[in-house]
Amino acid sequence: MHFASDNSGPVHPEVLTALAEANQGYQMAYGADTLMNEVRDQVRGIFEAPGAAVYLVATGTAANSLALATLSQPWETVFCSPVAHIHEDECNAPEFYSGAKLTLVPGGDKMSPEALRLSIEGEETRGVHGPQRGPVSITQVTERGSVYTLCELQALCRVAKDYDLPVHMDGARFTNALVALNCSPAEMTWKAGVDAVSFGGTKNGLMGVEAVVFFDESKAWEFELRRKRGAHLFSKHRFLSAQMAAYLKDDLWLRSARQANANCAQLANGLRAAGATFLHEPQANMIFASFPRSLHRKLHDAGAVYHLWGDTLEGTDEDEMLACRFVCDWSNPPEQIEQFLSLL
Amino acid sequence: MHFASDNSGPVHPEVLTALAEANQGYQMAYGADTLMNEVRDQVRGIFEAPGAAVYLVATGTAANSLALATLSQPWETVFCSPVAHIHEDECNAPEFYSGAKLTLVPGGDKMSPEALRLSIEGEETRGVHGPQRGPVSITQVTERGSVYTLCELQALCRVAKDYDLPVHMDGARFTNALVALNCSPAEMTWKAGVDAVSFGGTKNGLMGVEAVVFFDESKAWEFELRRKRGAHLFSKHRFLSAQMAAYLKDDLWLRSARQANANCAQLANGLRAAGATFLHEPQANMIFASFPRSLHRKLHDAGAVYHLWGDTLEGTDEDEMLACRFVCDWSNPPEQIEQFLSLL
């Protein structure tokens, strides 16, 4: 009953198998492995973007920071949600890589087009004195488990385009959103107006691989240099390629995300039936819920692992509502979900 | 017959097995995995340094850049060899992470204590105007396949200590040097005066793991923050831990390096017998040799893979001496070495 995070579970067995298969003979290092050619084609294929530039790195923070650095200038500001991972959870890495600052678009978890427009309008009103307008970064799935609809994505991108600003998508949970929306990768990215995407794999069954995809190839060489300068170019790169190749083969990425979302829905239904309220309606593989301390205690004592969200189990008021977060991935054993539900 | 680099070979099977074993159940992310506790103890054990701070990253450039950034200030200069990897092959990553610049100590591949002292004396002569003296970085094995003796290391460190400068060792091929010197890790590092070491694994059978070891623990927290800010903290960190644990278990690190050096010696002997001359006397797992184009052509046509070093196979003078580089690792199949030798 481990629901702490989608990066605490194991790697999918098909990925391990692929690593072992890739471990034959010699391969040129630093991305010149033959597998990377396959990966490039696979990624271009699923995105219906034959001219896309495709790169692999090992962490989501690297993907986001390098992508944003490539899209921005050090005197610009990046527009994002106040709870964006790039703002709250990357220890200044985006700023380190880009030199840019972040402007937090007021509102909740999801940015609204109106709030984004106001934030953009608020910059470049002071000539060289304030930061200049830079990229818009959209987190899909959001940090609170919500999913932007295609309409919402298109509306945000339209605002960005009104100001000629590039759009980045932090897709650490890209596929969880994709299967929730039941749309194509192209629809969720370049067809909506996204220019570059951090296409996550680590939270969805890989060991540690994220692709960065630029739909405009002109940024490719700069990205390669930034990746090397950031110490994110792997010598034994074939093992990144192998993971991504396995991910995209036989729909593993889709199967994993569907399973994660299904697990999440099952949990959410159980919690709802038990009277829990949701801080955000669960739409992918994360639940932010609130229920009494007594129930938390019961779950905790039975061995369920998840994060309380700003609250603490300590306290004597058994009826007090405590907020918490559950995250599912492909690997949650069905019997443990059953066990969890039986406790509710 | 692949001798292009020690990062183009496969991962040692024991490492793959360890990855599979680590892939059970749930583990807290970002370095809080239980395996990392073992690794920390193992590393402290082999270095006889119970108080050392030990961290894992996935690339050698990350290890070097983060270590140097932690040991320096952005207004300082790092003293290193003109052919140091940090200068020639990391696309400004050390400068990016540290803000410091590099001062190239004149001379050849290896720094001499005298030349190092002169270089240090050449800085801080102009108050705030020039860069301030910063860390000394020693590459062991050097980029030309040489190994500093313990006496040489001690002498370099003594110079650094005369000026209160910290010493970093770029040990991408640490173990190849260690087995060549037949000494202990402690002797080759802190007992000689080294303050921090990039303890490489990737070139010696791992998939992509380097440890950074600080013998003075006071730099630990700063390093952790720099690692995260550099996007080098892995969420599924257990798979870095598993590699390093396997590396240090049952002497895999020593076995691999001994095999690599032995392969190299076998090759070097063959080349020597065939009349090749050595640009640098091979001391670990790298050979820089020179022999006639006709022999290169013969090897090439038979399928041997290695880098020419500033020369090209094209040309008509069959007697012209062309420089080249061979690198061995643990994985070179004996029959391929035999085959190679038979061609000489």
Add this chain to the structure above:
Amino acid sequence: MHFASDNSGPVHPEVLTALAEANQGYQMAYGADTLMNEVRDQVRGIFEAPGAAVYLVATGTAANSLALATLSQPWETVFCSPVAHIHEDECNAPEFYSGAKLTLVPGGDKMSPEALRLSIEGEETRGVHGPQRGPVSITQVTERGSVYTLCELQALCRVAKDYDLPVHMDGARFTNALVALNCSPAEMTWKAGVDAVSFGGTKNGLMGVEAVVFFDESKAWEFELRRKRGAHLFSKHRFLSAQMAAYLKDDLWLRSARQANANCAQLANGLRAAGATFLHEPQANMIFASFPRSLHRKLHDAGAVYHLWGDTLEGTDEDEMLACRFVCDWSNPPEQIEQFLSLL
């Protein structure tokens, strides 16, 4: 009738005279001029801080950015008002120099101790993942013309000290606040808990000099190196020294600020009598007021120069209230103030 900014007026004649006097014979460059010794003593004297480190730079942005860089680490965040100059008007310079990011303390122009505490509490809750808590930066006079009372300053500093955070004061209009509070520089800084201050001169009659004062001398050498690395160390430094020496001689700094505040009060009284409302109660040398377009037009046509604040003179509704900003300095000619008042 020029009230656009306190950096658009002339330099005080006593300063020009001092520059001419300093222009005799030879002086060692880069801060080794004899005048700088006097300045150091003067500044230490007025701050009752015999051990303070005192440096001169030529722009307020340099003073703030270098001071904050010296007080912070690149993985930290600086707490400041959402309308702080360092956030809105320095084109990412504080981030460039420090590497740190800025956390905007919610609320208005002035930070409240409660809001500051909540903001500080909101960081360092995620280990290495979020930015670490860094300096608190207080703008005195604020960007909206308000003045923190000594009690308010003390309360903010107490919060910072509860978390061991250093406090920086952006005192671009330091003396305007000082004479408004009628207190001593020591009371407004180190006695309240401020660790370093940008002690502005440019907006109060100088040509371009700001002092940076650290009450803890241990940061002195780092600051000197940062200043040089930032290209802010003047070769003909005596001309910075001369300005600051003149500023502190015969109370020029106090006389200038008193005159500026008095001019402002006179203007504000006139505007109040004419029915203007104030967005912020004028407390030093700035007025943020609102009055009908018809009056703006009248003033404008008569030659008054000041900034509309997010509004525009164009429009046909003569009764519409338009916001604007007036800034006074020592130099406003009395007859022009008379003329302005006569228009109201």
Add this chain to the structure above:
Amino acid sequence: MHFASDNSGPVHPEVLTALAEANQGYQMAYGADTLMNEVRDQVRGIFEAPGAAVYLVATGTAANSLALATLSQPWETVFCSPVAHIHEDECNAPEFYSGAKLTLVPGGDKMSPEALRLSIEGEETRGVHGPQRGPVSITQVTERGSVYTLCELQALCRVAKDYDLPVHMDGARFTNALVALNCSPAEMTWKAGVDAVSFGGTKNGLMGVEAVVFFDESKAWEFELRRKRGAHLFSKHRFLSAQMAAYLKDDLWLRSARQANANCAQLANGLRAAGATFLHEPQANMIFASFPRSLHRKLHDAGAVYHLWGDTLEGTDEDEMLACRFVCDWSNPPEQIEQFLSLL
């Protein structure tokens, strides 16, 4: 008898007069002063470059660092002399602003086209691994008092252009070189192939102003943002404009440089007659000479001020040759030069 540096003398009286004249009434801040329009036209006029972008900063290090940052990318390397000011005397400022590193072209004070070509050829041989080729920076007058001829400049620029690299000229002593060559600013810059120049004023009679001139205007806006972000945009900018306007009016720049060079020649002739040898043949306003300790002592005792160059007056061997540096500027009083010569 002060010959320590051309930044230790006074400001030219015509410049002080211009500052006083500029101190009338109100002027918009931050470069929007009306005088700057004149300055732009003046600079474009003397450079015969009607489309040039022209900016003012207050230090030579700022001019160089901002210009190089605008011409380069953070993964590049700047080619320069091993004794270039940007390498030896700017405390990592060029690296701080640009992110690029410096490649020292082997040889002496002046770069030769052959050595430059070899250095350029030595980079970009390792794909993304090494730094990429970036701007060439030429110091004119060099740090050793030599002047590149027009032929030499053209040859260096041709090499740069062969690789499509931009050329920067560090002209801290631009006018001293210009009058030594008796050529036009255009001939010494864009006609030879220079793309951007730090056009120095401070060492030639100004208080603290350097112009940065880009012959290709497309870099203008980026430079403006970099200047602000670097905290080098002056609010009371009119006082920078006034200095540069006075400098270019009535040939003050040329008169000052001619006087400095003439003073230097007079000194050099006297030294030569007294048996001094020259480390570099004096060509502008600097002398690097060597003569016996006894003569140094005599000069020193008579009050002459200049820097020994790596040597020290202490010692008992009166015949030992000690190296030293003399720098002249426009302000050396004729009677002091007479007095100095009479001592030889």
